[in-house]
Amino acid sequence: MKLRIFVTLKPGVLDPQGRAIHHALGSLGFAGVDDVRAGKLIEMQVADDTDDAAIDAMCRQLLANTVIENYRVERA
Numbered sequence: 001m002k003l004r005i006f007v008t009l010k011p012g013v014l015d016p017q018g019r020a021i022h023h024a025l026g027s028l029g030f031a032g033v034d035d036v037r038a039g040k041l042i043e044m045q046v047a048d049d050t051d052d053a054a055i056d057a058m059c060r061q062l063l064a065n066t067v068i069e070n071y072r073v074e075r076a
Contacts, residue, residue, distance in 0.1 A: 001048050002076040003055065007064045008039035043076075 009015050015037050022036040042063055046055070055073055064071040 001046055003044050004074040004076050005042040006072045007069050013068045
């Protein structure tokens with residue numbers, strides 16, 4: 001089974017990478033960009049019988065820092 005795990009910063013957490021992207025877009029002449037938040041996409045292939053609890057444990061223990069990040073799992 002293929003998984004896509006989206007990891008994003010929680011609201012209110014400063015995002016220096018997003019700020020740098022926002023600034024660069026403005027410098028390149030792209031108008032109308034109000035805000036940018038950067039995150040990460042992790043794609044992984046797991047055995048078809050991998051249960052939700054194991055996937056959740058992977059995310060909580062390694063893939064996302066749950067103090068400052070949220071994550072969402074999609075099965076592709």
